[in-house]
Amino acid sequence: MTSSSPDLSLQIGSLQMKNPVMTASGTFGYGVEYAELFDMSKLGAVVIKAATMKPRVGNPPPRIAETPAGMLNAIGLQNPGADAVISEKLPQLAEYDVPVIVNLSGESVDEYVQLAEKFSACGQVDALELNISCPNVEHGMDFGTRPELTAELVGKVRAASDLPLITKLSPNVTDITEIAVAAVDAGSDALSVINTLLGISIDVERRRPLLGNVTGGLSGPAIKPVALRCVWQVYEQVDVPIIGVGGIMNTRDALEFIMAGASAVAVGTATFVNPTASVEIVAGLQQYFAEHDLPDLGALVGAAHP
Amino acid sequence: MVSVECELLSNEEDAPGHYVMALAAPEIAAEAQPGQFVHLRTPRTFDPLLRRPFSIMLADKVHGHLRLLAQVVGRGTEILVNTPVGAKLEVLGPLGTGFPLPTGDGDVLMVAGGVGVAPLISLADALRGFEHPAYIRGLFGAADEDMLVCWIEFAGRCDEFYVTTEDGSAGERGLITEALAQQLDRGQAAVAYTCGPVAMMAAVAQMCGDADVPCYCSLEQRMGCGIGACLGCVIAAADGGYLRVCKDGPVFATDRLDWEAILSDQQ
Numbered sequence A: 001m002t003s004s005s006p007d008l009s010l011q012i013g014s015l016q017m018k019n020p021v022m023t024a025s026g027t028f029g030y031g032v033e034y035a036e037l038f039d040m041s042k043l044g045a046v047v048i049k050a051a052t053m054k055p056r057v058g059n060p061p062p063r064i065a066e067t068p069a070g071m072l073n074a075i076g077l078q079n080p081g082a083d084a085v086i087s088e089k090l091p092q093l094a095e096y097d098v099p100v101i102v103n104l105s106g107e108s109v110d111e112y113v114q115l116a117e118k119f120s121a122c123g124q125v126d127a128l129e130l131n132i133s134c135p136n137v138e139h140g141m142d143f144g145t146r147p148e149l150t151a152e153l154v155g156k157v158r159a160a161s162d163l164p165l166i167t168k169l170s171p172n173v174t175d176i177t178e179i180a181v182a183a184v185d186a187g188s189d190a191l192s193v194i195n196t197l198l199g200i201s202i203d204v205e206r207r208r209p210l211l212g213n214v215t216g217g218l219s220g221p222a223i224k225p226v227a228l229r230c231v232w233q234v235y236e237q238v239d240v241p242i243i244g245v246g247g248i249m250n251t252r253d254a255l256e257f258i259m260a261g262a263s264a265v266a267v268g269t270a271t272f273v274n275p276t277a278s279v280e281i282v283a284g285l286q287q288y289f290a291e292h293d294l295p296d297l298g299a300l301v302g303a304a305h306p
Numbered sequence B: 001m002v003s004v005e006c007e008l009l010s011n012e013e014d015a016p017g018h019y020v021m022a023l024a025a026p027e028i029a030a031e032a033q034p035g036q037f038v039h040l041r042t043p044r045t046f047d048p049l050l051r052r053p054f055s056i057m058l059a060d061k062v063h064g065h066l067r068l069l070a071q072v073v074g075r076g077t078e079i080l081v082n083t084p085v086g087a088k089l090e091v092l093g094p095l096g097t098g099f100p101l102p103t104g105d106g107d108v109l110m111v112a113g114g115v116g117v118a119p120l121i122s123l124a125d126a127l128r129g130f131e132h133p134a135y136i137r138g139l140f141g142a143a144d145e146d147m148l149v150c151w152i153e154f155a156g157r158c159d160e161f162y163v164t165t166e167d168g169s170a171g172e173r174g175l176i177t178e179a180l181a182q183q184l185d186r187g188q189a190a191v192a193y194t195c196g197p198v199a200m201m202a203a204v205a206q207m208c209g210d211a212d213v214p215c216y217c218s219l220e221q222r223m224g225c226g227i228g229a230c231l232g233c234v235i236a237a238a239d240g241g242y243l244r245v246c247k248d249g250p251v252f253a254t255d256r257l258d259w260e261a262i263l264s265d266q267q
Ligand SMILES: Cc1cc2nc3c(=O)[nH]c(=O)nc-3n(C[C@H](O)[C@H](O)[C@H](O)COP(=O)(O)OP(=O)(O)OC[C@H]3O[C@@H](n4cnc5c(N)ncnc54)[C@H](O)[C@@H]3O)c2cc1C
Pocket: A066, B037, B048, B052, B053, B054, B055, B056, B068, B069, B070, B071, B072, B073, B074, B075, B076, B077, B078, B115, B118, B119, B219, B220, B221, B222, B223, B245, B250
């Protein structure tokens, strides 16, 4: 053990994080749900559930199906709408000393721009994450599967907001680096890699898809190798910070993502299994960096690349 | 609500495929309200991945014990009931919104189907502890005598107790709804509580609605977080939206729900 504690802080534009561990959108509600279980201010940042302009009731149940070492979800972006998120949800989070990132989901470029303007003006969020990769609503992935649409969207949102901009990529593409490069060239300050993989589960007794929405997004340990591969590929093509997401259950998984090229990690499904997984990873990273005499985060980011 | 590791104190098969598991969980037992549940993790593995929800059947606040009733229906429950006594289980709870306690005079009806008896035992136990205990008429329906799980725990907390089995091996032969019809005809019921198969609860809800008896049911849905964050466990509400079983429920006033949608989602 070294005497000085390693510096795990990280900066994405004006977003200052004390450590690289965040929550993954949709798995942490609006933060307050977990406040009884641990101190949220120990996290690098909190990413809240996707917000849309109008309230959305979401998809019919069942919305969850367990799969081998993973799960499918088809929530369908249920949320009370941007105005209610700003007036009812964000003020509760303001009590905690932790940056808040809002995940935005629009149906058109205009709607993303309006969302970005609304949340920038509200003064209660520290960064925007563009969800261009939701597999559970019609057209949810369009902006994340065609580079020219990605570029247009990111460019227009960039022009509409001064907040740090993170673009969340879909793995449901042939070449994820094309989308990554398009987003960065258009002004994205960072990339979240990845959202869920599109999947189906079938109930053999009822002879029907298990999920009410038929398809859902696969998450959890089952997708970790895919997510790692995506981070690896994107790291070789872009120079902005990458937030690794997908099947991170513990410190060891987080380290794999950092070595593959992630500057930060987001913990999703793991929180359902172990509600304190994210803060345990913060402590685990501190310990690993100290034990290996690593001075700061940068010393390990991308370390596995030749 | 706490997330704790709890020792499994005992684990006994009560009926074929049904186990009563006792856990040392003082923090959870102290807080637990009738109708609340716990989210249990199968021992340290990522497959099965998600926790499994179980109603609290009894919360012994004095000794700090919880009793659960687990029916084996798949891999997760198979693993849980085979956990050796003395081992630790990760338990999150108590979770959800339980039964509202009766306020006025009149009898309390409890309608249980199979393993659905568990949360009703916790409710009956709480009502027993009142200074002026409510008069409880318990109704228990099952396929056959073997499936009358924990009936002694239930019957012992009721003032009147009625059983129906589909094959007539115990009590009256028939469905529990027939017994309920007779009880509703007697009048005097101030409130009804039910837990069991969805089709049974839908029928109970309808009959109580027709008889103007307020009715509360405890529902199940597949869960992710168990604490209201993921919106994975929703059920159709009468007003057209969705309610979270883990947070807004698992207990709901039956008139808040869209039973037609709930029944069709099951098919
Ligand atoms: C609030 C609540 C309280 C419950 N209380 C009890 C209880 O006291 N005793 C008891 O035995 N069971 C209870 N259940 C149901 C129990 O959680 C499931 O039976 C269990 O999760 C199945 O796990 P499995 O791995 O054995 O089955 P799986 O292999 O996952 O599935 C087998 C079958 O179980 C059903 N199932 C799976 N997950 C759930 C789920 N989360 N909720 C409902 N059904 C599910 C599926 O329809 C499937 O057909 C409760 C469920 C809820 C939501």
